[in-house]
Amino acid sequence: MRGFEPNKFYLFKLLESVDIVAVQEHWLQSFSEHKLTELKDTHIVYAKSFDNGLSSPSLTRRGKGRVALFLHRRFQAACAIVDTTSNRLLCAHICDKDCSGSLLFVNVYMPSGSSAADQAEYADILTEISSLIGQYPSAKVILMGDFNADITGLPSSWNRKAQLLQHYLTENSLVSMMTIYQNSSDYTYMSDDGSKKSYIDHIITHSANVGSFFEYMVVPEDPLNTSDHLPIQASFMSHLHPCKEARQEINMTNHKYNHIRIKWNQASSQEIQEVYSTAIDDICDQLLSSLPDEASLTGKHAEYMLNTLSQAMLNVSMRNLPYASGKKRKRQKPEWSTSVDSTYKAMKLSWKKWKLGGKNRSQANPLWIRYRSDKAAFRKQLRKQRHNLESSRLLQIERAKKGDDRLFYKLIKERRSRADASPVDTLIVNGKSYTGKATIQGFEEYFKMLSMPNPGNNYQSTITDTVEKLANVISTCTPNQRPFTRTDLDKAIGQLKKNKAAGADQISAEHVLFGGEKARNLLLVIMNTFVAHSFIPDAFKYGIILPLHKGNGKPLTDPSCYRGITLSSTFCKVLELLIKPKLLEQLHLLLLLLLILPPLFSEISTKMQ
Template sequence: FWRRSLDHMVVPMLELCSDRILCVKLVFDDSALFIFSVYLPQQNCHHTTFTETLDILNDFVERISNDGNVVIFGDVNANLGTLQGSHGVGDTQTQSGIELHNFCLSNELWAVDTNRATLGPVHTFEMLRNGNYYRSYIDHIIVSLPLCGNVSECVILDNEPGNTSDHLPIITTFRDLTSVKHVIQRNDCVGYAWNKLSSDEIKSTYTSSLDLQCKGILNDLRLIGVNNLENCQIDSYILKLVNGLIECSNAHIPIKKFSKHVKPFWNDELTRLVKLKKKRWREWVSAGRPRNADNVIRAQYKSAKCAFRKCFRCSEFMYEQNELNRLYRSESLDQRYYWHLLNKSRNRASRRLSPIKSDNDVIVSDEAGIRDEWRTHFARLATPSDKPHFHSHAKCEI
């Protein structure tokens, strides 16, 4: 809800909404602000549910990345820890927090409530269970980087009389949002994602804008006369035409944001499956998001999503296994190269178990296999042996 005096500025964005995401567009004179209210799946849900919802939010943000700045707030059910700021670091970051942090980095967003200047308690959620209080920091206000400089105050309210929720309210005050211009930086652009727009969207935005650019150039040429053009004038108009193409593309066409170094295991099969998954998702949304189990469109979407996740996990696992095997093979060859690979394979933000090498020189990385290897190792240590393989000097000291 918003004040009636803002009705002329607020535009509901139904195409950017889902079961857990709502969006409105705040229109200023020469800029726009997209405000998302989100409720991401909690930790009791399957983690893939959180990932899928975050993927939907990421798709929404990418679609409007050229049109204005973004504010995202709500119960994101993700603890960022120290990944973005020092406020509210009672617990280490969760896996959901790591994924949310990567989402923020890829879209140039920041959780302003984690800044050191934030006032109030260092938690946003508290629950009384069996006489004990459980606290966590799972609510955030995430904004585009250009807006961070206009934050004048951020406060987490404690003991608010009107608050009946287990979550504490967060209030963020901005200075003059209308003065913040949305800057599109495409100097290092690797390509345009034409596939993210339909033909109608391209015609209504890119084509119409390019027509206006070309009409101005053609009118100038008609006034001068083509036969009277000098070489320098031809170069000048070619440059104007190229700049017009680049300007229209930057303003209306999304860029490709995929970074190979983030997912080095990515392959052609994953590309095919993710395109199919997005296609099925758009068909499911166009059909009104049917929920009944016997719906064909819903079944196709679920099947495409399952196939992509299965291939994704398999490709990631195989890549990690190959890297670990390469790491342990290099241990006896080149110490500098070995430590380079070892430091490269470490992930401070990961909660995965460290892999081990069994007595048979097999790299074991899954939880059950590691547990069995340690069980075998300690069982062998605790079993008396008659073999004379011991340190005689140590035996005398003992």
């Protein structure tokens, strides 16, 4: 990391999308470790500094090296820190409440020197890691950090530390994920002058656990990263399930939803096949190979596989295909041309440099002057583009007025709709006023109130009776009959509509349609398991409510004048489309029996008389 202070903005950026972050060389002394905790409240932090355990405070200007581990808060209740002798090690053990599975994370910062004392300390730390692993023989072990040893290339070129590390890995059946995923051009360390590059940072696990990893990459250069190291990012499968209460708390408090929309129409079919479908097939191949027998599969196992598949689909599509997110909606506006985008990126880059330089507004500061100049250029280009766009619209209206009345009134209607499409800034719920960003909370209170049962009516009992009757019909037509076939699944997926908004899991219909053959095979196993065990995953229970105004001059401040449209999970729609034909088949059979049997019984009774 090469210091927390100059890289805290980059670390904050990494924490927005990663559950676990291992940091080396934060350069903080023990009395400054609170800065790590204050960085982002979604993660808990465990840290060690070089002066931990010293009898007297250190008088050095800054701390030396040492480690920190960021864990998402949903793992807090299941996490325990394991004591270590060396302050170069930080070990965390995470397990389920019933101890059915566990993970052992070891964050390490190895000595960088080449002296005999450094090599001896290197060997001692490896010995202590073996002791830590021995304390948890059933845990899945993941070692990560700066090992200061490059084990790429020919063994004859390795230094003593690289030889020690490779010997240790071989003896303990461990493997660096770098040896499986590394490209020839990858490196994790580069000297200040750029003359030396090496691969000295590693993520290490037992060889039996290699199949659990479905993504591994060296994160590219970023202007916010001032370190001489590049981070390694990996995704792996785990059977750990955070507690239900923690998931509910996170979902209820996170009002700001960042919607991600993959621009599938901007990529050709061949490109989607190469960069998305093939990658998903490789991941699903690993998932299928790790599946136990179908007879021993449970609903929880299937839910875990579904969550892993959806996360892989989202990660691969975002990494390889163009997308837009809620945080960048201005880029979706018509005036956001290529020239505007280039000046915006130049302004953003100069702003980051000025921010890293201490935000000095002095006229003698070249970073401040460059940022102001780029900002002025961006605004000028944006105004120019808006003017050109407005002129072309007016010209189009003038031309349509002379020869095409239908097009003329269509353009006028679009212009008026665009002028009227202003977001609601005030909402009144039960006499309480919500303004600005608080209107989201107002809508939440209103729809929560609608979902609560009213003691004055019998809607709840009626709905319960109807659902129970429907459940009885479903139970007779699904689990006791043949499971879904691949033909059933293909037909269900074929009914999904493209260019529709995704649900809370961000998975759209295109993610499933372009998933590939092996993705469909895995999805078939998952859906059959859900039905066989009458299991509903948590992802199917969440939706996003979009309040759409009913129009016709109704007041914007009244929430009852809005229609709540719920965006549900695409995988949930697939399951519904699988069950629907079987359910209709049974209902048609029941209806046929009701039509045939009464006349038949009547005829029999007549003959008996």
